[in-house]
Amino acid sequence: MIIPFEDGETLSRLFHLNSEPWANIEAYREAQDYEVEYREMNGAGTSVPLPAPAGSRLLELLSARDSCREYDLRSMSLETLSTILKCAYGITRTSQMPKVGGGYFRTVPSAGGLFPLEVFFLAREVEGLTEGIHHYNLLDHSLELLREGRWFAELDQAMISAPFILNANLIFFLSAVFKRTQKKYGPRGYRYILLEAGHLAQNLCLAAAEQELGSLCMGGYRDSRLNRFLGFDGIHEAVVYSVAVGYGVR
Numbered sequence: 001m002i003i004p005f006e007d008g009e010t011l012s013r014l015f016h017l018n019s020e021p022w023a024n025i026e027a028y029r030e031a032q033d034y035e036v037e038y039r040e041m042n043g044a045g046t047s048v049p050l051p052a053p054a055g056s057r058l059l060e061l062l063s064a065r066d067s068c069r070e071y072d073l074r075s076m077s078l079e080t081l082s083t084i085l086k087c088a089y090g091i092t093r094t095s096q097m098p099k100v101g102g103g104y105f106r107t108v109p110s111a112g113g114l115f116p117l118e119v120f121f122l123a124r125e126v127e128g129l130t131e132g133i134h135h136y137n138l139l140d141h142s143l144e145l146l147r148e149g150r151w152f153a154e155l156d157q158a159m160i161s162a163p164f165i166l167n168a169n170l171i172f173f174l175s176a177v178f179k180r181t182q183k184k185y186g187p188r189g190y191r192y193i194l195l196e197a198g199h200l201a202q203n204l205c206l207a208a209a210e211q212e213l214g215s216l217c218m219g220g221y222r223d224s225r226l227n228r229f230l231g232f233d234g235i236h237e238a239v240v241y242s243v244a245v246g247y248g249v250r
Ligand SMILES: Cc1cc2nc3c(=O)[nH]c(=O)nc-3n(C[C@H](O)[C@H](O)[C@H](O)COP(=O)(O)O)c2cc1C
Pocket: 065, 066, 067, 068, 069, 160, 161, 164, 216, 217, 218, 219, 220, 221
């Protein structure tokens, strides 16, 4: 099958739809004794010893982040959630060129200022917030309730890591509206979208660390089930990453 030059989405869509979690049990089994590789360019020239890094609040937060796989369900303030969302994907400044970034820039860089991502999350035990699925409206920094309910049990079917996040307060789902970026960048735009999800997820994790909360980045979910659960068709819009946040058990 030859994909026409002007068709910017079919190739990545084929890949996306064919990259559900890999049911290769053998690869998982072998990975139990995997060796993590490091590169050292021995013999490439003189090595330069570095001085100790300067005191850095950012380094403290980066060091505080780790993958948290056990949570204690306690009440979270709405202010904490607000801070996490603002750090993750909030508006930081207006654009001098209204066409770029839709007039605004955010806490993440975005290829062409096109911002393909949307932030949805499942919330519970957040003061003053209805339990259910919400969307972050970043234009006016508000929350939009999509579906009320305690959906955590439903996630069991969709998230491979569901047992780890049973008691998290928040489970974020980063969705991509592919066309926003691919209308300009075509197949390569798909790469940009995934990179941008990484930026956003790191912001979420560091914002959680700053609030002394734990987080877990999750790529292990069944796309078709999760997309159905959230109401995405999985073709024009789909979940590309998920992050749980809550009070970590240490
Ligand atoms: C793209 C990506 C997907 C991941 N998916 C999962 C997942 O589905 N479940 C899980 O328990 N951890 C997941 N992790 C977490 C990694 O296992 C973890 O980051 C890694 O072991 C390093 O440990 P640290 O996060 O504690 O530094 C994922 C991490 C990344 C970057």
